[in-house]
Amino acid sequence: MPKTAVQTANAPAAVAAYSQAIIANGFVYVAGQVPLVPETKTLIEGDISVQTRRVLDNIAAILDAAGSSIANVVKTTVFLTDISDFAAMNVVYASYFTETPPARSTIQVAGLPLVGARIEIEVVALA
Numbered sequence: 001m002p003k004t005a006v007q008t009a010n011a012p013a014a015v016a017a018y019s020q021a022i023i024a025n026g027f028v029y030v031a032g033q034v035p036l037v038p039e040t041k042t043l044i045e046g047d048i049s050v051q052t053r054r055v056l057d058n059i060a061a062i063l064d065a066a067g068s069s070i071a072n073v074v075k076t077t078v079f080l081t082d083i084s085d086f087a088a089m090n091v092v093y094a095s096y097f098t099e100t101p102p103a104r105s106t107i108q109v110a111g112l113p114l115v116g117a118r119i120e121i122e123v124v125a126l127a
C-alpha cells in the first residue's frame with residue numbers, strides 16, 4: 001500500500017524524524033502538533049485557549065495541504081500537561097468541530113517535547 005508524505009510551509013516543519021502527515025489507504029494521519037507559530041517556529045505565547053487555537057490552525061493547514069479539512073476529522077487524541085485545562089481547551093476545540101465532532105481521547109501527560117507547550121493534538125481524517 002503506497003503512502004504519501006504531506007508537507008506545507010503553513011504549519012511548523014517537522015523538528016525530528018517524522019512527517020507533518022501521511023496519506024494512506026484513504027486517510028490522513030497528522031502527526032501530533034504543538035503550538036508553534038509556523039513562520040517563526042517558536043511557541044505561541046498565551047494560555048491554553050491561545051495554544052489550542054494555534055494547534056488546531058496548524059492541523060487545519062496540514063489537512064488543507066493534504067486535500068482534506070477539519071470537517072473530515074474522524075479521530076483526535078489530545079495531550080494536556082494539566083487536565084485542569086480541559087474545560088478551556090474544550091471551548092476552543094468545539095468551535096472547530098461544529099458538526100459531527102470526531103471521536104476523541106484526552107490524556108494528561110507529564111510533559112511534551114517543547115518546553116512550555118501545554119497541549120499537543122494528533123488527528124486522523126478522511127483523505
